[in-house]
Amino acid sequence: MATVAPAPPSNAGHSEKLRGVQPLRAGEGHTFFLRRLHSLTGIIPIGAFLIEHIVSNFEVVNGPLAYAQQVKFLNGLPLARVLEWVFIFIPLAYHALYGVYIAIKGRANVNVYPWAGNWMYLSQRVTGVLALAYIIQHLWFQRFTGVSLPENPGVAYWKVQHELSTAFMLWVYIIGMVVTCWHFAYGIWLFAAKWGITPGDRARKKFGWVCGIGGVALCTMGLWSIIAIYSAPRVPYMYNAMPSQPNNTVAPTIPGQYPVTNYDQNNTPQQEPLQ
Amino acid sequence: MAKGQTIKVEIKRQATPDAPSYTEKFEMPYRPGLNITSVLVEIAANPVNTEGKETSAITYDSNCLEEICGSCAMLINGKARMACSALVDRLLDETKSDTITLAPLSKFPVVRDLAVDRSVLFENLKKVQAWVPIDGTYDLGPGPKQAPQIQEERYPLSNCISCTICMEVCPQFNTQTNFVGAATIAQAKLFNMDPSGSVLKEERLRALSGDGGIQECGFAQNCVQACPKQLPLTEAISDMGRDVFIQKVKDFVSR
Numbered sequence: 001m002a003t004v005a006p007a008p009p010s011n012a013g014h015s016e017k018l019r020g021v022q023p024l025r026a027g028e029g030h031t032f033f034l035r036r037l038h039s040l041t042g043i044i045p046i047g048a049f050l051i052e053h054i055v056s057n058f059e060v061v062n063g064p065l066a067y068a069q070q071v072k073f074l075n076g077l078p079l080a081r082v083l084e085w086v087f088i089f090i091p092l093a094y095h096a097l098y099g100v101y102i103a104i105k106g107r108a109n110v111n112v113y114p115w116a117g118n119w120m121y122l123s124q125r126v127t128g129v130l131a132l133a134y135i136i137q138h139l140w141f142q143r144f145t146g147v148s149l150p151e152n153p154g155v156a157y158w159k160v161q162h163e164l165s166t167a168f169m170l171w172v173y174i175i176g177m178v179v180t181c182w183h184f185a186y187g188i189w190l191f192a193a194k195w196g197i198t199p200g201d202r203a204r205k206k207f208g209w210v211c212g213i214g215g216v217a218l219c220t221m222g223l224w225s226i227i228a229i230y231s232a233p234r235v236p237y238m239y240n241a242m243p244s245q246p247n248n249t250v251a252p253t254i255p256g257q258y259p260v261t262n263y264d265q266n267n268t269p270q271q272e273p274l275q
Numbered sequence: 276m277a278k279g280q281t282i283k284v285e286i287k288r289q290a291t292p293d294a295p296s297y298t299e300k301f302e303m304p305y306r307p308g309l310n311i312t313s314v315l316v317e318i319a320a321n322p323v324n325t326e327g328k329e330t331s332a333i334t335y336d337s338n339c340l341e342e343i344c345g346s347c348a349m350l351i352n353g354k355a356r357m358a359c360s361a362l363v364d365r366l367l368d369e370t371k372s373d374t375i376t377l378a379p380l381s382k383f384p385v386v387r388d389l390a391v392d393r394s395v396l397f398e399n400l401k402k403v404q405a406w407v408p409i410d411g412t413y414d415l416g417p418g419p420k421q422a423p424q425i426q427e428e429r430y431p432l433s434n435c436i437s438c439t440i441c442m443e444v445c446p447q448f449n450t451q452t453n454f455v456g457a458a459t460i461a462q463a464k465l466f467n468m469d470p471s472g473s474v475l476k477e478e479r480l481r482a483l484s485g486d487g488g489i490q491e492c493g494f495a496q497n498c499v500q501a502c503p504k505q506l507p508l509t510e511a512i513s514d515m516g517r518d519v520f521i522q523k524v525k526d527f528v529s530r
Contacts, residue, residue, distance in 0.1 A: 019292070019384035021442075022453040022487065023398035029486030032523065036490060105451040106493060112353055113444055117496030121446060124493075193494050196517020199510045 038098045039194060042187045045087040046095055050184055054218055057225040060232075064157035064241035072153035072242070080150070096132045103128060120186060127183040134176030147238065154242035157235060164230045177222040185215025280305045280373070282363065283325070284314060286333055287378035288388045296385070300325040311351055311358035311366075311377065312337050315389075333377075335389035342503055345436030348443070349389045350378040355443040357503050358389075380443045393439045399455050400437075403479045405462040407472040419470040432465040432511060434504040441498035441508055447491050454491035455483070457498035461511040467518070480515070480522035489519055 059070040077083060103125040110118050141163060147155050164170055189211040192198040198207045281302045289296040301318050302325050312335075319332035336346040340359045347358040352370060358377075366375055383391035409415055421429075435458055442448045442456035463479045466472035483489045489512065498508040 018395055018398065019392070021382060021395050021448060021450055023395050024402040024455040024459065024482065024488060025453075025486040026402040026482035026488075027485045031486045032484040032488055032490045032519070036520065102493075105449070106446050107449045107451075108446050109444070109497075113497050113501070115495075115497060115500050117494070117500070118446070121493050121495030190494050193509070193513055194492065194516050195520060196513045196515075199513035199517070201507075201510065204509075204513075 034098060035102075036195075038095055038102070039187075039191055041091040041095045042184070043191055045091050047184050047188065049088050050180065051218065054222045054225070058221055060157065060160065060225050060229040063232075064235055064239065067157045067160075068154045068241040071149055071156040075150045075153060092135070096128075096135075099128050100132070124183060124186055124190065127179040127186075130179040131176065131183050134172065134179065137172070138176065152240070154240035155238060157229070157241055158237070158239040161229050161232070161235060164226065165234075170226070170230055173226050174223060177226060178219060181215050181219035181222065184218070185211045188214075282309075282314075282367065283374040284318070285374060285376045286318075286388070287376075288333070289379070289385050290387060292384060292386060292392075299330060305363075307364060309363035311349075311361045311363070311375075312340055312347060314363060314375070315358065315377075333389060334387040336391075343436060345438035348380060348438040348440050350376075350380060350443075352376055353378070355380060355440045355501060357438060357440070360503060380439065382443050382448060383439065393437075396437055396439050396442065396456065396458060399459040400462060402455075402485075403459055403463040403482045404475045405459070405466050405479075407466060407469055408475060409471060421470055425468055425470075429465055429468050431505070431507055432461050432468075435461060435465075435506055436504055438503060440501050440503060441506075444497040444501040446495050446497070447493045452491045453487040455487050455489070457492075457502075457506075457508040457512060460489055460492075460515050461506055461508055464511045464515050467515075476518075477522060480519045481526070483515060484519050484523055489516055492516070 056070050056074065057067075059067045074080065106121075106125065108118075108122045108125070110122050142159065143149075147159055149156050149159065164173060189204070189208055192207050193204055198204045282305050284301045284303065286299050286301065287296055288299050301323075303314065303317050315333050315335055315337075322330050322332045324330050335349065335358065337358065338344040338346050340347075342357050342360040345357075348355060349358055350356075351358065351361045352366060352375060363375065367373065377389060379385045379389045379391045380393075383393050383395070386392050409418070437458060439456070439458065441458050442454075445454065445456060447454045448456050460483065463483055467476045467479055492512050494509070494512075496509050499506070502508055
């Protein structure tokens, strides 16, 4: 008589919950999407905006009027407020909040393993949190309180120079610039590494140079603007570089110095004398 | 250090998984060429601590004693290493002291003393089906040929000894993220590149996109620094990161 085959070895030990770190939840959950979205938003749109912001701010080097025109140009873009919320504030809020969530879940161990990559891992979290603190105060004081620049672009130079009138705020801005550029430059490097764009060691090393040089260039440009507006002659209180310049109107920058063409009922241009 | 001197060994011990841990100190005469497993063997031969009290031998996992079985990983002077390939002469040189500290890996549940339960790695390997599925009821015949170029890329990954050091040193491998760890990702790549194993490629990639999957990697690169077998772990994570992403996009638009 055939005997019953012995039961397969029990897996009971593994069906109950293991202690410590849990096994992979294969195919479950949405953290892959959320984490990749976090990685992507850091570059597009936030990184792209950072470059735009630093390049735009470089106009302070050319004085109050040039800076005011740049602010007016950006605020004159079609649907400027929608662009601001959809491509800056909302992605930035997501990147910041999910980034803090990522940072508090990690267990940095540079004290035990003081290796370069491990330090950069920690630095990405530290610079991220510092940049967030900087951005919150920056948005609060420069975007959401004080004289509103979208409506009064001419006052932009004064507002920024006034903000930077103390040595303390100067250092806040310098540190904010350095940590933000650091976070962005290493973030691009991490993006390329994690998304499989630079899998090889040499590719990562080479791209490290690209990110490093790009980050330093961006940071230099930003610091240059900060130092330029800080060390420039102080403009008067609430100085408006473009008086009688309503926003959302493409008017000549210096009113009254250009010929204005009118048309009569036959649609013939009538040259008027200079005002 | 010369013959005739003594070396001190401080070992973090724990009688059962739930017992409190304590440190016990031992002294033994120095000999050149010792490694940590031979230190533990010597303590087992004469388990008397520095207070002269007889105690139990230290429990630890070991098998091959030549860095190929992967079982003797532990914290040696605070860092995760293989006990068999951790040479006492070098350790004393590194710290310039006559004391060596031993402790169990910190991220795995302790079974007793230096022995820890590393079954999470085995569970993870099962989750990504890190094998070639050729079991069946009849002979499948010879497998497809493997080009030497593929062999060369796969061979370093096949050197994994499942020691879990890459997981221990990873800042993202913890009970908050429950990250899968570099070893499992590397093994998924190894079997995805196998001409027969690649039939499970999509399932492995989907598995790695689950919670605690490849996305939790923070690219601190400790894994590749600490790996005793020099596996190209960061390259594997990068490659698999791309493959998982492409698979997810494919699934999103076509399933």
